[in-house]
Amino acid sequence: MGCDRWLRLVAAILTFVIGAIPIWAADNVIALKAARMFDGKSKSLVPNGVIIVQGDKIVDVGSNLSVPGDAQVIDLGDATLAPGFMDAHTHLTLDYSGDYNVRRLNELDLNVAEQAIIATAHARATVEAGFITVRDLGSRFVGSREFVDVALRNSINKGVVVGPRMLVATKGIGATGGHFDPTSGFRDFLFGREPDYTDGIVDSPDDARKAVRFEVKNGADVIKAAVSGGVLSLGDEVDTPQLTPAEMAALVDESHRLRKKVAVHCHGDEAAREAIEAGVDSIEHGSFIKPETLTRMKNKGVFLTPTLMATEWIMSKLDNYPPALQAKAKAAAAARSDMFRNAIKLGVKISFGTDAAVFPHGQNAREFKVMVDLGMPAIEALRSATANDAELFGIAQKTGTLEKGKFADIIAIPGDPTTDITATERVFFVMKEGKIVRNGPPTFHSSTKSTDPANVVAPVE
Ligand SMILES: [Zn+2]
Numbered sequence: 001m002g003c004d005r006w007l008r009l010v011a012a013i014l015t016f017v018i019g020a021i022p023i024w025a026a027d028n029v030i031a032l033k034a035a036r037m038f039d040g041k042s043k044s045l046v047p048n049g050v051i052i053v054q055g056d057k058i059v060d061v062g063s064n065l066s067v068p069g070d071a072q073v074i075d076l077g078d079a080t081l082a083p084g085f086m087d088a089h090t091h092l093t094l095d096y097s098g099d100y101n102v103r104r105l106n107e108l109d110l111n112v113a114e115q116a117i118i119a120t121a122h123a124r125a126t127v128e129a130g131f132i133t134v135r136d137l138g139s140r141f142v143g144s145r146e147f148v149d150v151a152l153r154n155s156i157n158k159g160v161v162v163g164p165r166m167l168v169a170t171k172g173i174g175a176t177g178g179h180f181d182p183t184s185g186f187r188d189f190l191f192g193r194e195p196d197y198t199d200g201i202v203d204s205p206d207d208a209r210k211a212v213r214f215e216v217k218n219g220a221d222v223i224k225a226a227v228s229g230g231v232l233s234l235g236d237e238v239d240t241p242q243l244t245p246a247e248m249a250a251l252v253d254e255s256h257r258l259r260k261k262v263a264v265h266c267h268g269d270e271a272a273r274e275a276i277e278a279g280v281d282s283i284e285h286g287s288f289i290k291p292e293t294l295t296r297m298k299n300k301g302v303f304l305t306p307t308l309m310a311t312e313w314i315m316s317k318l319d320n321y322p323p324a325l326q327a328k329a330k331a332a333a334a335a336r337s338d339m340f341r342n343a344i345k346l347g348v349k350i351s352f353g354t355d356a357a358v359f360p361h362g363q364n365a366r367e368f369k370v371m372v373d374l375g376m377p378a379i380e381a382l383r384s385a386t387a388n389d390a391e392l393f394g395i396a397q398k399t400g401t402l403e404k405g406k407f408a409d410i411i412a413i414p415g416d417p418t419t420d421i422t423a424t425e426r427v428f429f430v431m432k433e434g435k436i437v438r439n440g441p442p443t444f445h446s447s448t449k450s451t452d453p454a455n456v457v458a459p460v461e
Contacts, residue, residue: 084132089353123163125362185234239268
């Protein structure tokens, strides 16, 4: 056989093989089985859950379904199949779980490229813990114009980095001297200029509109703003209002015109009332919100993202924070349990969100136990992290429940999470869009990484 005939034969084989791969992939059927299933909608678990997956979608789901003969069967045993968890409040590009002062120094030392590389480990830890979708609410590096969250999202979407589906907020928008001012607490003009809308800092309705446009131009999927003070910021009181009603109205109007939802960091009651009036989609934290204001939230369908884990973590490590922040943390912690109980009682929509970065990435599921300990039924807590978050994110048509035609975003939890909610912390099987991310032990142990002072970077929330 001549040389060119060989080449033609090789080319023909390659064409056949490469051409055949997508056909094979499309035909590859996987049947997942487990003793129980939580579908994201029902009020109880169903026994003998079966999910048939083809390509990236669920093609059938139910109790005791018959399995097609050609399916690859994965029997997960005494476990509960569930929709992939979601977290409505993460900061995958940051880590402020360690010593506050060490972190502030690191923030100035580490270059942004290194911080971006560290963030890829946070992304892996998060998806391996069963959190298949996150709304990432703020990524900022003082003195830098980089959009690390956008880069991380894009790299995950391209399959370069293993991580959750991300909806990113870029820089949190807030007032001069407020919770999101990256230069607050540092000597005046240390960074050479006052921050402006390109840093997310706004002081008028026009500024607010410009910041929203700038962020959407640079890849934001959702807009985040700080309308009240915060715990982990040095220059403000935790519950003071920080944007005017006119600034909030302009920010929400511009975001909604561009079809982006608005999440606001808010601890104080007055700021919450103004934000609800302005039409925000979710209130994050909400520590001091009074029952009358919660009722307004319920009536307007505004979600509450309680981020209980953030407070739990800070209160368990108070010595890691300066005295002024300790006082703010104590005040927020004292108020938020009653606020959360009131929100459940009044029927406010609860979105599951943790503020991961305040504590080490990958421990997001610890939020479930805090919710249940404060009186939320386990099944409702599970629903908050699946169907409720999908509704808030605007992706309920694609994922969030186990239904025919939706993405095969599926996890397995050992045992029964409605009798032991901490089982959610031991997810051992993760499938994202039909691809198995994990089946067995994790490849990444968050506890050995994130508390290392070398990894703690960047401020803000
Ligand atoms: Zn946050």
